Amino acid sequence: xxxxxxxxxxxxxxxxxxxxxxxxxxxxxxxxxxxxxxxxxxxxxxxxxxxxxxxxxxxxxxxxxxxxxxxxxxxxxxxxxxxxxxxxxxxxxxxxxxxxxxxxxxxxxxxxxxxxxxxxxxxxxxxxxxxxxxxxxxxxxxxxxxxxxxxxxxxxxxxxxxxxxxxxxxxxxxxxxxxxxxxxxxxxxxxxxxxxxxxxxxxxxxxxxxxxxxxxxxxxxxxxxxxxxxxxxxxxxxxxxxxxxxxxxxxxxxxxxxxxxxxxxxxxxxxxxxxxxx
Amino acid sequence: xxxxxxxxxxxxxxxxxxxxxxxxxxxxxxxxxxxxxxxxxxxxxxxxxxxxxxxxxxxxxxxxxxxxxxxxxxxxxxxxxxxxxxxxxxxxxxxxxxxxxxxxxxxxxxxxxxxxxxxxxxxxxxxxxxxxxxxxxxxxxxxxxxxxxxxxxxxxxxxxxxxxxxxxxxxxxxxxxxxxxxxxxxxxxxxxxxxxxxxxxxxxxxxxxxxxxxxxxxxxxxxxxxxxxxxxxxxxxxxxxxxxxxxxxxxxxxxxxxxxxxxxxxxxxxxxxxxxxxxxxxxxxxxxxxxxxxxxxxxxxxxxxxxxxxxxxxxxxxxxxxxxxxxxxxxxxxxxxxxxxxxxxxxxxxxxxxxxxxxxxxxxxxxxxxxxxxxxxxxxxxxxxxxxxxxxxxxxxxxxxxxxxxxxxxxxxxxxxxxxxxxxxxxxxxxxxxxxxxxxxxxxxxxxxxxxxxxxxxxxxxxxxxxxxxxxxxxxxxxxxxxxxxxxxxxxxx
Ligand SMILES: Cc1cc2nc3c(=O)[nH]c(=O)nc-3n(C[C@H](O)[C@H](O)[C@H](O)COP(=O)(O)OP(=O)(O)OC[C@H]3O[C@@H](n4cnc5c(N)ncnc54)[C@H](O)[C@@H]3O)c2cc1C
Ligand SMILES: Cc1cc2nc3c(=O)[nH]c(=O)nc-3n(C[C@H](O)[C@H](O)[C@H](O)COP(=O)(O)OP(=O)(O)OC[C@H]3O[C@@H](n4cnc5c(N)ncnc54)[C@H](O)[C@@H]3O)c2cc1C
Ligand code: SF4
Ligand code: SF4
Ligand code: FES
Numbered sequence: 001x002x003x004x005x006x007x008x009x010x011x012x013x014x015x016x017x018x019x020x021x022x023x024x025x026x027x028x029x030x031x032x033x034x035x036x037x038x039x040x041x042x043x044x045x046x047x048x049x050x051x052x053x054x055x056x057x058x059x060x061x062x063x064x065x066x067x068x069x070x071x072x073x074x075x076x077x078x079x080x081x082x083x084x085x086x087x088x089x090x091x092x093x094x095x096x097x098x099x100x101x102x103x104x105x106x107x108x109x110x111x112x113x114x115x116x117x118x119x120x121x122x123x124x125x126x127x128x129x130x131x132x133x134x135x136x137x138x139x140x141x142x143x144x145x146x147x148x149x150x151x152x153x154x155x156x157x158x159x160x161x162x163x164x165x166x167x168x169x170x171x172x173x174x175x176x177x178x179x180x181x182x183x184x185x186x187x188x189x190x191x192x193x194x195x196x197x198x199x200x201x202x203x204x205x206x207x208x209x210x211x212x213x214x215x216x217x218x219x220x221x222x223x224x225x226x227x228x229x230x231x232x233x234x235x236x237x238x239x240x241x242x243x244x245x246x247x248x249x250x251x252x253x254x255x256x257x258x259x260x261x262x263x264x265x266x267x268x269x270x271x272x273x274x275x276x277x278x
Numbered sequence: 279x280x281x282x283x284x285x286x287x288x289x290x291x292x293x294x295x296x297x298x299x300x301x302x303x304x305x306x307x308x309x310x311x312x313x314x315x316x317x318x319x320x321x322x323x324x325x326x327x328x329x330x331x332x333x334x335x336x337x338x339x340x341x342x343x344x345x346x347x348x349x350x351x352x353x354x355x356x357x358x359x360x361x362x363x364x365x366x367x368x369x370x371x372x373x374x375x376x377x378x379x380x381x382x383x384x385x386x387x388x389x390x391x392x393x394x395x396x397x398x399x400x401x402x403x404x405x406x407x408x409x410x411x412x413x414x415x416x417x418x419x420x421x422x423x424x425x426x427x428x429x430x431x432x433x434x435x436x437x438x439x440x441x442x443x444x445x446x447x448x449x450x451x452x453x454x455x456x457x458x459x460x461x462x463x464x465x466x467x468x469x470x471x472x473x474x475x476x477x478x479x480x481x482x483x484x485x486x487x488x489x490x491x492x493x494x495x496x497x498x499x500x501x502x503x504x505x506x507x508x509x510x511x512x513x514x515x516x517x518x519x520x521x522x523x524x525x526x527x528x529x530x531x532x533x534x535x536x537x538x539x540x541x542x543x544x545x546x547x548x549x550x551x552x553x554x555x556x557x558x559x560x561x562x563x564x565x566x567x568x569x570x571x572x573x574x575x576x577x578x579x580x581x582x583x584x585x586x587x588x589x590x591x592x593x594x595x596x597x598x599x600x601x602x603x604x605x606x607x608x609x610x611x612x613x614x615x616x617x618x619x620x621x622x623x624x625x626x627x628x629x630x631x632x633x634x635x636x637x638x639x640x641x642x643x644x645x646x647x648x649x650x651x652x653x654x655x656x657x658x659x660x661x662x663x664x665x666x667x668x669x670x671x672x673x674x675x676x677x678x679x680x681x682x683x684x685x686x687x688x689x690x691x692x693x694x695x696x697x698x699x700x701x702x703x704x705x706x707x708x709x710x711x712x713x714x715x716x717x718x719x720x721x722x723x724x725x726x727x728x729x730x731x732x733x734x735x736x737x738x739x740x741x742x743x744x745x746x747x748x749x750x751x752x753x754x755x756x757x758x759x760x761x762x763x764x765x766x767x768x769x770x771x772x
Binding site for chain 2 (some may be wrong): 023024027038039040041042043044045070085086087088089130172178217218220221223224225227228229234239250252253256257259260261
């Protein structure tokens with residue numbers, strides 16, 4: 001039983017839950033995710049990153065933005081309720097090594113998947129700079145956690161309501177222009193943000209890893225629904241990823257594929273709001 | 279093809295049966311008389327009606343039909359049909375039981391070798407297995423006129439009653455089964471019967487393997503698979519879903535930390551092949567696995583209730599000619615596609631799909647384009663599929679498989695306007711388990727190497743089904759599950 005031990009609302013749309021999942025907590029490594037299902041009869045299986053875990057106590061933490069049917073229903077669950085199905089840990093763990101200076105670029109909810117990666121990079125002896133970006137002040141999550149972890153934290157918002165008024169790519173570019181550019185950039189956020197982050201670092205030839213958030217069904221390499229084009233080749237995000245060399249990723253194609261079900265999801269979200277929440 | 283209603287088929291069979299019954303009460307039929315008995319047609323839903331529902335297409339024989347069909351069997355001494363069945367069911371003996379109206383007796387005969395007759399009776403490619411060498415078909419020079427062994431098997435399974443197999447006293451040993459498809463279900467039952475503890479680990483939230491995520495409801499009702507799994511649970515088999523061996527726990531963990539004495543791997547062939555042509559990652563191109571999983575397992579066809587979306591295509595191209603392709607095409611029909619095109623590079627004769635499914639697809643309006651192969655998929659400005667370019671082929675010399683090799687005709691390409699492409703050219707072995715278990719020897723194609731009994735290169739680990747055979751059939755998977763179970767049971771004795 002994946003009982004919810006703790007539930008917090010981090011911002012208007014973002015929730016953090018701590019759920020019982022001893023085997024996953026034991027096996028998981030930074031960069032891995034789970035597939036969650038709130039209704040095992042008719043529900044969808046959605047990928048969420050394991051944001052934190054405690055192997056001894058047997059729980060994992062998920063941070064999610066309530067954007068559609070499944071995430072809204074997940075948000076409606078309370079402490080003591082159980083999440084019906086959690087499969088994981090899935091995906092290839094982040095390759096962590098001591099590289100020197102690692103810059104973590106987070107856009108919005110991307111801070112959630114970044115947190116365990118930044119933790120692991122830090123633990124491996126890297127200097128970690130975190131660029132934490134969001135559209136506005138209310139959408140910033142994990143600021144305290146990130147601050148206590150990072151050697152440097154750069155806060156930016158699109159509208160300047162917190163930190164510097166800038167897009168994440170501005171401080172990123174400055175860091176790349178510095179006399180000793182970063183040894184590695186990790187960028188996680190909306191696809192469009194990752195795309196621009198990658199374009200920012202490309203001229204400086206700074207290695208840039210992105211974590212792709214495609215649509216998934218099984219998460220085990222069986223359906224091919226999560227495929228993306230990386231370096232001209234088809235790769236499966238659930239197995240080969242979610243992290244890839246950002247300079248090789250065909251973001252245009254990925255963004256189009258993400259829209260595949262947009263009209264249907266919008267309709268579903270509408271019905272969901274008007275009465276399907278448990 | 280004309281459709282005969284189930285009612286008239288039953289009427290017909292009733293008449294045929296009553297005259298046969300009188301004949302039989304007088305003296306045994308001669309072979310010639312038996313050969314003259316008309317083959318019983320499978321009652322099926324009206325093609326127009328079934329285009330709009332997911333219900334099973336065929337209803338199964340009426341009792342009268344089963345009785346008549348059973349009398350077509352010559353009870354051959356050498357019974358060539360048995361050799362055609364991968365698990366060597368004693369076919370004449372179970373058919374004789376039908377003649378005696380002893381359906382549970384017939385089921386008992388089948389159960390000596392097969393654990394899943396309600397499934398195999400429905401999905402076995404009988405025309406190339408048990409019915410291929412049948413004397414009746416041979417005499418009529420048409421395997422399709424053989425005794426309808428599969429339909430009779432299904433009849434028996436559906437009418438023979440159910441029982442939960444006896445389980446011997448607990449031995450204290452326990453076995454982990456990876457996957458929950460036909461190989462796994464069979465191995466689990468056979469091992470549990472000997473009194474060993476059995477846990478089935480399945481990655482999906484529902485057990486059943488391809489039987490639930492791949493083969494659609496209209497061909498194999500999910501309730502039937504569920505019953506098999508219920509039986510397992512009644513026998514005391516534990517089923518753990520949402521558990522991915524290799525990730526949630528490794529094979530080694532199961533043996534070393536969790537105390538399993540042996541493992542059977544029945545993880546199937548879940549890695550979709552793509553054509554590797556231009557445009558394959560456009561929006562609107564799916565692997566059949568994805569399309570079918572969305573529709574079947576995630577119930578996306580039930581638009582009212584399911585969360586998982588599925589595109590409602592207008593014009594579809596399905597690439598391939600096997601069962602997977604037929605299932606994808608017929609699912610698209612049921613999801614209201616206006617036009618479904620199957621594109622296959624050889625001819626109808628070479629299609630690997632079950633003949634009945636090809637007939638059914640055709641009845642449902644699926645359009646077949648033989649000797650055609652896709653050259654590329656074309657997209658519009660939004661990256662959405664707009665057409666598929668196909669090349670004409672002709673049959674050349676036979677290749678290694680003995681089938682005549684299709685050869686492209688240069689310059690023959692043309693476009694078919696479609697908005698959806700479903701790639702159904704087969705599956706390779708999913709590498710997840712094998713790459714996380716370096717001790718397991720695999721061959722070039724990624725299949726686990728196993729001996730006759732299913733024993734792998736890893737101590738205490740056996741494997742069977744598609745993960746060993748490559749994408750094959752339900753009955754072969756079942757057969758391998760049984761063999762491995764016997765070997766595991768023997769190993770656990772010592
Ligand atoms: C490996 C991986 C890790 C992820 N980790 C997290 C996480 O830690 N926290 C989190 O909040 N989200 C995460 N996501 C994204 C998350 O899976 C989606 O937000 C979720 O599937 C939405 O489901 P829904 O049913 O609530 O919304 P839906 O109704 O399915 O979708 C709502 C809207 O979101 C879009 N959408 C659907 N799926 C995705 C997707 N995968 N990515 C982006 N947009 C999508 C749809 O087009 C639609 O407009 C992750 C995705 C991947 C692949
Ligand atoms: C669409 C389609 C139609 C078909 N039609 C026919 C037909 O008409 N007749 C016929 O005879 N055959 C047919 N087949 C083939 C047949 O279904 C397969 O040969 C058969 O199901 C193989 O059985 P299996 O036991 O090896 O594994 P599968 O049925 O493939 O089941 C394997 C299971 O293992 C699970 N799994 C995999 N890896 C792991 C892991 N690491 N941890 C936990 N669980 C795992 C998977 O989720 C899956 O549920 C069809 C196949 C498809 C895809
Ligand atoms: S199991 Fe399949 S091959 Fe064997 S007798 Fe039954 S239908 Fe024929
Ligand atoms: S070969 Fe045909 S006729 Fe002969 S026993 Fe088998 S099923 Fe009956
Ligand atoms: S989610 Fe199905 S292959 Fe990756």
